[in-house]
Amino acid sequence: MLYHRDKQEFPSLHRSHAADSTRYRVADTVSAGKGVFVTADVERGGRVMCERPLVVYPQFLPFHRDLPPERAYPELEDALARLPPDRCEAFFRLANSHPQEPSREKGIVDTNALHIGLLPGSTQQYAALCNDISRINHSCSPNAAYRFDLATFSFEVRALFPIPAGCQVFISYIDPALPRVSRQQALSDYGFTCACAYCSLTGPTLEQSDTRRALIARADAGHTTRDAALERWADDPDMSDDYVNRVDKMYMDLFEAEQLYYEPVWEGFATRLCKACCAVEDAEGARRWAGLARALSCAYTGDERGWAAVEAAPERTEGWGRRRKAGE
Ligand SMILES: C[S@@+](CC[C@H](N)C(=O)[O-])C[C@H]1O[C@@H](n2cnc3c(N)ncnc32)[C@H](O)[C@@H]1O
Numbered sequence: 001m002l003y004h005r006d007k008q009e010f011p012s013l014h015r016s017h018a019a020d021s022t023r024y025r026v027a028d029t030v031s032a033g034k035g036v037f038v039t040a041d042v043e044r045g046g047r048v049m050c051e052r053p054l055v056v057y058p059q060f061l062p063f064h065r066d067l068p069p070e071r072a073y074p075e076l077e078d079a080l081a082r083l084p085p086d087r088c089e090a091f092f093r094l095a096n097s098h099p100q101e102p103s104r105e106k107g108i109v110d111t112n113a114l115h116i117g118l119l120p121g122s123t124q125q126y127a128a129l130c131n132d133i134s135r136i137n138h139s140c141s142p143n144a145a146y147r148f149d150l151a152t153f154s155f156e157v158r159a160l161f162p163i164p165a166g167c168q169v170f171i172s173y174i175d176p177a178l179p180r181v182s183r184q185q186a187l188s189d190y191g192f193t194c195a196c197a198y199c200s201l202t203g204p205t206l207e208q209s210d211t212r213r214a215l216i217a218r219a220d221a222g223h224t225t226r227d228a229a230l231e232r233w234a235d236d237p238d239m240s241d242d243y244v245n246r247v248d249k250m251y252m253d254l255f256e257a258e259q260l261y262y263e264p265v266w267e268g269f270a271t272r273l274c275k276a277c278c279a280v281e282d283a284e285g286a287r288r289w290a291g292l293a294r295a296l297s298c299a300y301t302g303d304e305r306g307w308a309a310v311e312a313a314p315e316r317t318e319g320w321g322r323r324r325k326a327g328e
Pocket residue numbers: 031032033034035094095097111112113134135136137138139190191192193194195
């Protein structure tokens with residue numbers, strides 16, 4: 001089954017979302033077709049845009065080998081046939097990086113798909129296309145991330161780094177923690193060679209970048225051990241005050257060096273760094289890490305998830321002064 005945008009079907013957009021179109025514009029780029037640019041400064045975690053999908057479809061579209069190749073995706077054609085004419089025209093205006101694909105519809109879908117995941121009542125993965133969000137270009141160090149919000153049935157794009165007015169918005173189409181050669185391979189499906197700052201590196205600086213990304217990709221494996229180390233350290237006054245911080249800070253430096261706060265792993269590091277600052281009553285440090293965590297949580301989940309309270313008053317957290325108390 002395929003869905004199309006229908007005002008009766010979904011709750012209407014939240015009021016604050018309606019003003020989003022004034023914060024960005026779609027315009028030509030130098031070498032990547034169209035792109036999305038912010039028209040005002042956006043802070044880390046801030047919303048860049050919010051948009052309803054043009055069309056939502058099951059990610060796996062069956063190929064009908066009994067039909068002519070240009071008509072081999074009838075489910076997709078049916079869904080498009082049910083769209084209002086202006087939506088259908090918007091769909092066909094989107095970029096197509098697969099001109100060799102006999103089905104033009106499939107070429108457009110493969111170029112512009114945004115991942116949704118499971119929808120209630122279904123066991124299959126869904127994807128969608130948007131008029132504007134599908135214009136966002138790729139970077140291996142994206143300054144923004146998108147996610148689908150079921151409550152408003154819309155996509156939201158938020159900033160992973162501060163984006164100054166006039167700058168282009170980038171998301172990552174692939175797993176950005178892969179080494180460059182694998183990233184380039186994955187991006188060949190989109191018909192372009194990435195020339196971002198990290199893909200343009202050569203020699204030892206490229207090796208360093210690949211090594212850093214390999215460490216970032218594997219960082220999750222150590223979280224349980226490092227959490228336990230933090231607990232031991234917090235109650236052991238014989239250990240030096242920065243014992244736990246050293247490893248976690250090293251990872252934060254890796255994220256900064258690659259401009260990549262990798263979604264699956266960043267929060268464990270920020271949490272331990274903040275807790276460690278609280279344990280030694282370093283309010284400034286705790287506020288800094290909590291502020292980063294608040295903004296990144298907003299960027300990735302749309303919710304600050306309690307970090308704002310920690311940022312406002314770290315001295316009210318449970319572990320405040322834990323090392324002093326352990327030494328008393
Ligand atoms: C989802 S569309 C993005 C919007 C597209 N630029 C347009 O004009 O509509 C994906 C396509 O944009 C182009 N693209 C995206 N990121 C790029 C980049 N970093 N460098 C060059 N081309 C890029 C590729 O042609 C890719 O297949």
